[in-house]
Amino acid sequence: MGFLDKLKNKAQQAKGRGKEEAGRQSGDPHLEAEGKSDRTAGGAKQVGEKVKDAAKEAKRTAE
Template sequence: MGFADKARNKAEELAGQAKEKVGEATNNDELAGEGRAEQVKAKAKQAGENLKDAGRTVVDDDR
């Protein structure tokens, strides 16, 4: 996957951070938890993208 997927993952992470901060500011533990969960999900997706990129690099180096 390319730049668009990485940008989408980063946007999802930033949205999670915003949700977490709003939840903390309003004492809404559920919203803060949702924000943290979104961040974890986005970081996991990004880790998958990084693995794909690393795999492509290895394959390209072998050629």
């Protein structure tokens, strides 16, 4: 399930980049802010996945 979560997070970041750029091009600050929010949320989720991976690896090496 970790791989799918990482893929979803990357997709959310990409969607956010697209919204952000579309907002910039169209002069819509709301859309740009929404894109930044999506990008940030995706990045935060990616960090969470990396922490889980590191914890699993630490547990595996401690055994």
